[in-house]
Amino acid sequence: MLRGARRRFPALPSLYRRKSCAVSETPHYNPSDVEGRWAGKWAWSQPRGPKSYILSMFPYPSGRLHMGHVRVYTISDTLARYRRLLGEEVLHPMGWDAFGLPAENAAIDHGIDPSSWTVQNIGVMRGQLDRMGCHFDWEREVTTCSPDYYRWTQWLFLQLYNRGLAYKKKAVVNWDPVDGTVLANEQVDSHGRSWRSGAIVEQKLLDQWFFKITHYADALLEGLQDLDWPDAVKNTQAQWIGRSQGAYFDFHLTGMSERLRVFTTSQHTLYGVTFLAISPHHPLVKTLSASTQAAVNGWRSDDSAVSNGVYTGLTAVHPLTHTPLPVWVADYVLTDYGTGAVMCVPAHDDRDFLFATHHSLPVLPVVEDGVLIHSQQCNGLSIQQGANAILEQAVTMGTGGTMTTYKLRDWLISRQRYWGAPIPILYCDKCGIVPVSEDKLPVLLPTNVQFTGRGPSPLATNTEWGRGCCGKPHCRARKETDTMDTFVDSSWYFLRFTSRHSNQPFTSQEADSWMPVDTYVGGIEHAHLHLLYARFITHVLHDIGFLATKEPFQKLIAQGMVQGLTYREEVSGRYLRPGEDIKGRGISVSWEKMSKSKYNGVDPEVIVQRYGADAVRLFMLFKAPPELSIQWEDGAIQGVSRWLSRLWRMVHTHIGAVRGGVASDDQHRDKIVSATHKTIKQVTGAMEGRYTLNTALPELMILSNVLRDHTSSCHTLPYHEALSTLVLLLSPMAPHVSAELWEGLSIARTAYTQAPTIKGGVFEQSWPEWRKELLDLSTSRAIVLQVNGRKRCVVEVSVGVAEDHHQLKAILLSHALEKGLITSHDNIVIASNGLLVNIVSSS
Structure with a gap:
């Protein structure tokens, strides 16, 4: 019987008004409705605590998110929400790595201006990110192809040029005959093919611009020691530097x-x-x-x-x-x-x-x-x-004599294409090479150019745009027609985020207050390209005196790929389309990175429409640790979706029960409180350290099972607080459903006169803290007994017995014999794992 005084439940919004607490009468969980209501409507407290810079590698605006995007931004958004709940002032910005060959190739193929194509794609992808519940600081948004950004990329070039770290020389370069441009060594694969076009790379002797990254080879190698990065990434960088x-x-x-x-x-x-x-x-x-x-x-x-x-x-x-x-x-x-x-x-x-x-x-x-x-x-x-x-x-x-050499070569930044930041250099017939003065930046790209895909880039053939002035009388000059490698754009974007609206590339005060990035999330495929270049530029800016930090990214999460099943003919090597007849063929089946060419991709929009963004986010976090690849399985995300529905019903069952009256305490209090604090401890641990985010959801599932097993206590305050804590712990990972459920729980909470008042939405709360003395209040343990992997019963034993494995196994074996679950003639093997014991028997 429930103890404690009953209190009538206050009026509820229509969403929560029900005549009884029966599960069958709870409102149905419709992810589309819930997520449509909460998308972009996050209420945040305004902490003035420690600062935390959470950053994910910004994407190329291709026009559609793929599952790799969904995974990386789910991870960063979860961590950013968690840090905010800890009371930290969080910077979690987003931008677009918008220069590059795809936009120019689209202009060639479809007759569309690269700028228009890029802006259109950004609009689509930004909407998709909002749909996923990703809360970015859009006021700090940067787009690298915007003149107010590449002005400062050109400024960066001048800083290096003025200090002898940018220079031009004749060099044998990697030439992509399909894309018609120079490639860095890092952009040529082990088979001598271009990383984008797949063409066999040719060798040409050309005048090219370089950044003297080799000057920083030792500093870049030694700096790896103090970084909290995966060993695989640090080893890759060390091997690329190759001392x-x-x-x-x-x-x-x-x-x-x-x-x-x-x-x-x-x-x-x-x-x-x-x-x-x-x-x-x-x-x-x-x-x-x-x-x-x-x-x-x-x-x-x-x-x-x-x-x-x-x-x-x-x-x-x-x-x-x-x-x-x-x-x-x-x-x-x-x-x-x-x-x-x-x-x-x-x-x-x-x-x-x-x-x-x-x-x-x-x-x-x-x-x-x-x-x-x-x-x-x-x-x-x-x-x-x-x-x-x-x-x-x-x-x-x-x-x-003795000698030290490096595999690292100076960074070749010249590209013979249009869609990039023009190199701010003039060639004067009298003065020679002349850098463009800073007050003349940006050197703007011309508009209304014609793209043929053949011959020189539109910059090299545009004589009107190419005319320049070095500033001295009676001199004629022409502009450099090469543009910069897009890795230059991404080598400093994290600094621009700190001072987005400044009339400088960034202010030292703001940059130093946020830098280095506390946690950087992105693919391991960038281990020896983007990461190395970003480190180099940060080292240079530190030495110049613009930055206090030498290293841009203190902690790195190099997340694995999202893989799909591929079906391939063994003889021809051809990938098969979904639905193709495979009878009578030799077919190899394997997990590979999702790709249109392999017909194993999954459209995030389709999956979100089917299961909801929160289920997709939870799947991305739950399926594997961040650093490992995910194998996409419909069954796994269906399981996550079903658990969200069960949680939804559990919360609304509780709300309905409280509507009929509340009780202050009952005999299950200790079990519920202990389970709650264990869950807080485990989920907090998953959000810290090495970010074992995949373990957080299973811990929440365990707590939900405890609450499900004690529904007779659903009127009590401990049950209510446990359910509220579960929703709060879930909120960084599944923000929409958590915000909705918290709203209902907040209304239900007013029925408990002894409960402290909690104001605001779920993201205006503080992350819960676990207490050591509350981790284990029970005098007994509930042990799940399985036979041959099948659950047979739950056996209550004392704490002392539960912690004595030999005594525990003896008692459970006797119990299984008594209940006829096994016979004395069976061959017995007993496996124990915490609160679960499995007896494997065979006659």
Whole structure:
């Protein structure tokens, strides 16, 4: 029997008026109605607590959100809402990485202005983000193709130029013949193809603009130590920077004054060198015969690297033995690593061995069983001893020394396209290269240009736009027609968010108050591109004196992909469309990143219409830890949707019950209070540290099960507070339904005269705190007993028994025998996991 005085329930809005508390008469949960009511209507308290900068990587405005977008923005929005509930002042902005080839290609394909296409897409995607319940600070919105943004991107270029960190030089570059533009090394895949068009990349010698990121190689490498980033990302950055400690050796060219310097980390193999190889773009190639140069230039970039080699006709002298060695041109030698020349030891290097075998060059082993052989006075030494001795000989003879090299190359930022920030440089017929003065920024893109997709970019052919003035009399100048790599735009956008409406790129005061970004959320595919460039620019701005911080992102969540099932013909490799007949075919089935070309994508709008945004958000958080990939399964999101419906019914059943009267306490109070505080502790832990967000929803489900098992207490204040706490804990993850349910619970709360008054919506509350002394108030434990994985009953045991695993198993085994759930002849295995025991039996 319920104890405590009854009190009539106050008048309710029509949504909550019901004649009885029967579950069947509770209002039906309709996600569309609930989310339509609350979308964009979030009421926030105005905390003045610690500042927290939560940022997700801003998207390219392609016009449609995909499931990867939904996942990243769900994670960041959940964390931002949680930090606000903690009383922190949160910055959670959004913008658009709006320059780039897709807009220009759309202009070519559809005859639409890139600006119009981009603005149209932004409108669509912004509406989709609102529909997902993402609460961004839209007053700080930035769009990188807007002149009031790329003005400051050009300003950034000038800061680097004025300090010698931006320069122009002739360089062999990666040329995409389809998109007609230069690509950075990072934009070419391991098969030599463009990251966007898929075309085989060609090599061209062009005048290009670079940022001197190599000047910061050591700082960028050392700065990784203090970042709270996944090890995989930090390792990727370290490998991309690629600092190698080794040695150089000088091989003098026979009959010439020049020497060929090589770098190696395998000094101990110097006596095993049988030939030298230089890259196809090594300066020495220009001195070779016309026929040799023609042979090199005739190599196709997709030919086998083993067969592409030509003898130069030159020999070089070994630095220690003075043996003459042939010099070859080989296309497996990289121009931009080390010195562009290598000493080839085919006995101990796979690539050298293949090349030597193909071209009938000698092979000389110099290491056997961990000691040096065929190495003159170094014979018998260990590898390390031999390396030290050989280097010492070379230093003494003046033909070698220690050397540090980096895989990292300077950042090539020139792009021969229209849709990008123009590089603010003039070429004067008298003054040479002249930077545009800051007060003349921005250098605006011309409008009403024609796109053909052939030949030079519209900037290079627009003579009227191309005219400039260097500021001095009687000078004629022309503008730089290259635009900047879009990674320049995204290398500083997080700073613009801090001072969005300033007539400066950002103010040091505002930037320093927010930076570094506390939590940055984005795909791991940006581990060695965007993240490295953003770190470089932040280091530069710190050194100039504009920023107090060196590193832009303190904590990183590199979320995994969203995958869908793919069906592929084993013979042809063709991906099959949904509904295609697969009978009689050899089909391989696998989980792969969602893609239109693989026919395994899921349209977020369709899923939101079917299940609601809150269910989609919960699925994204629940299915896997943020750093792992999600495998999309309709069954899993259906389970989440059903749980939301059960919670909805539970809350409205409680509201209906309270309408008939309330009770202050009952015999289930301790169980309910303990379960509530355990849930607060676990969900709070999921929102902190390594962000194990996937564990938060299961904890809420456990609490809802406890409340479901004690519906006889649904009139009591502990039950009400537990249900209210559940909704509050759910609110960062599923904001719409939480706001709706909180409103009903707030009205129901007024029936409890002894309950403290709570004002405002769910997002005007404070995050609940758990109390250690309330984590375990019960004197008994409810143990779920399963047999062969099937729930059979719940057994109440004392706390002492529950914590003594041997005693617990004995009691439950006896109980199972007594109830006839197993027999004494069965083979028994007992598995225990907390409050659940499974008996596996077989006759």
